[in-house]
Amino acid sequence: MNRKLIEELQSTPGVDLVAVTKKHTKSEIDELAKLGLRRFGENRVQEFLEKYDPAYEWHIIGHLQTNKVKYLMGKTALIESVDSRRLAAEIEKQAAKTGIIQPILIEIRISDDPNKTGCPLDEYPQLLEFVLRQPHLRLDGLMCIASHTEDQEKVAAEFDRMKELSRDLQTRVPRARTLSMGMSQDWRLAVQHGSNMVRIGTALFQDSGE
Incomplete structure (x- = not known):
């Protein structure tokens, strides 16, 4: 585990860490929990269900198929990847059936890569x-995946656009303060440009050399 990075993230004020546990085992998750991490993110529903532990806070961060939504109700603190009316409608339907209000983020396709997931800006x-x-959805904010490029100015511009969208959203929905952006390769830049939630996977599991 990269203890130095974990300590850096834990000491970064105003930023929540979602530890992305895709392709990692439940025992590895438990090891992260011993270091103080309690918030975990999964991309795939099947993998999430195999690792689910109610002692932890779980986020769904990957592209979500509507036929898998029913398996998440009552188990996920936040569905970060809501990118279409069809998906939002299914979450509303299943949340109503379960009798819960489901917190969500809207995922924006901020990159110009058409292969990226997320709701197109228009x-x-x-x-x-x-x-x-929707009475059974609680919008907590926005999420994005920035362009995967060495061009830091391009990535920074995408983060700045998301920050603008987040500010605009908060004028209408004051509670919707979450801005989930930044991953292993760009989280520091994301925080500089307004992120208050980062999703880190690969870097957490690398040996820090200690």
């Missing part, structure tokens, strides 16, 4: 209006 206003009308 469709975001319509998705936002739809989400805000």
Whole structure:
């Protein structure tokens, strides 16, 4: 485990860490928990269900198929990857059946890569209006995956655009303060540009040399 990085993240004010545990075992998750981490993110529903432990806070951060939504109800603190009306409608339906209010983030496709997941910027206003009308969805903020590139100015510009969207959202929904952006390769830049939640996987599990 990269203890130096974990300590750095834990001491970064105003930033919540989601430890991404894709392809890692439950025992590795428990080791992270011993270091003070309690918030974990999974990309795939099947893998999440295999590792699920109610002692921890779980986030779904990967592309979510509508037919898998029912398995998440009552188990996930936050679904970060809501990117379409169809998905939002299914979460609303299943949350209503379960009798819960499900916290979510809207994932924005901020990159110009068409292969990236997320709601296209031009469709975001319509998705936002739809989400805000659903009685069993609680919108907590926004999420994005920035371009995977060495061009730091491009990535910074994407983060700045997300920060603007987040500020605009908070004028309408003051509680929707979460801005989940930044991963192993770009989390420091994301924090500099307004992120208050980072999703780190690979870097956490690398030996820090201690």
